[in-house]
Amino acid sequence: EPEVTQTPSHQVTQMGQEVILRCVPISNHLYFYWYRQILGQKVEFLVSFYNNEISEKSEIFDDQFSVERPDGSNFTLKIRSTKLEDSAMYFCASTFSGDGNQPQHFGDGTRLSIL
Amino acid sequence: DQQVKQNSPSLSVQEGRISILNCDYTNSMFDYFLWYKKYPAEGPTFLISISSIKDKNEDGRFTVFLNKSAKHLSLHIVPSQPGDSAVYFCAAFYNTDKLIFGTGTRLQVFP
Numbered sequence: 001e002p003e004v005t006q007t008p009s010h011q012v013t014q015m016g017q018e019v020i021l022r023c024v025p026i027s028n029h030l031y032f033y034w035y036r037q038i039l040g041q042k043v044e045f046l047v048s049f050y051n052n053e054i055s056e057k058s059e060i061f062d063d064q065f066s067v068e069r070p071d072g073s074n075f076t077l078k079i080r081s082t083k084l085e086d087s088a089m090y091f092c093a094s095t096f097s098g099d100g101n102q103p104q105h106f107g108d109g110t111r112l113s114i115l
Numbered sequence: 116d117q118q119v120k121q122n123s124p125s126l127s128v129q130e131g132r133i134s135i136l137n138c139d140y141t142n143s144m145f146d147y148f149l150w151y152k153k154y155p156a157e158g159p160t161f162l163i164s165i166s167s168i169k170d171k172n173e174d175g176r177f178t179v180f181l182n183k184s185a186k187h188l189s190l191h192i193v194p195s196q197p198g199d200s201a202v203y204f205c206a207a208f209y210n211t212d213k214l215i216f217g218t219g220t221r222l223q224v225f226p
Contacts, residue, residue, distance in 0.1 A: 004158070006158075031212060033212075033213070035214075041218075042204075042216045042217065042218045042219070043159065043204065043206075043214075043216040044216070045213040045214065045215070048211075048212050048213055050212075055212060056211050056212065056213060058213075091158050091159070093158075098212040099147075099208075099212070100146060100147025100149070100164070100166075100208035100209075101147065101166070103149055103161040103164055104161070104214060105161065106151075106158035106159045106160070107158050108156065108157045108158045109157075109158050
């Protein structure tokens with residue numbers, strides 16, 4: 001069964017450094033997402049991406065965050081200058097259509113630890 | 116943002132019995148509801164969904180019931196198996212493409 005893959009599984013970064021989290025969505029999917037889960041809290045939406053542009057973003061997704069689909073397979077989340085509170089699990093998801101009829105499929109996440 | 120709530124942080128059920136996980140929501144505009152299962156160190160895995168125009172959807176051992184007047188949905192797992200032990204998230208979706216998650220319920224199925 002096709003799956004969403006994320007790398008790395010764990011990223012440790014010094015505060016203030018840039019970090020790039022990588023995702024390979026399911027190949028025929030057209031809608032891509034990033035979510036995060038701070039330890040002990042709920043999974044929160046960050047951003048959705050379709051047709052090479054952001055379709056929606058949450059208030060968490062400020063100017064320090066950016067997303068990119070640099071080629072036909074990768075989808076990346078960049079945090080420009082990391083803060084301690086960016087420590088979380090980051091999940092990438094994808095789906096074929098952007099309505100609720102098609103479930104979003106999630107990767108296993110990247111654990112980001114900011115020191 | 117408390118639009119989707121799972122008020123029971125944990126549930127313990129004996130193998131072979133029914134597990135019932137509950138979820139409440141506040142936004143009547145939600146048009147799909149989904150249940151995801153999550154094991155440690157893995158991402159959420161889609162289980163089952165229901166459209167807001169239905170009141171029941173069944174897939175094997177999993178059944179989701181929706182009560183729109185009460186803004187309540189539940190996931191029934193019968194019979195429960197030890198492999199069902201995981202955290203279960205309720206999520207809701209409406210005219211944007213983001214999912215809004217509940218806080219999760221940890222289900223433990225014991226022999």
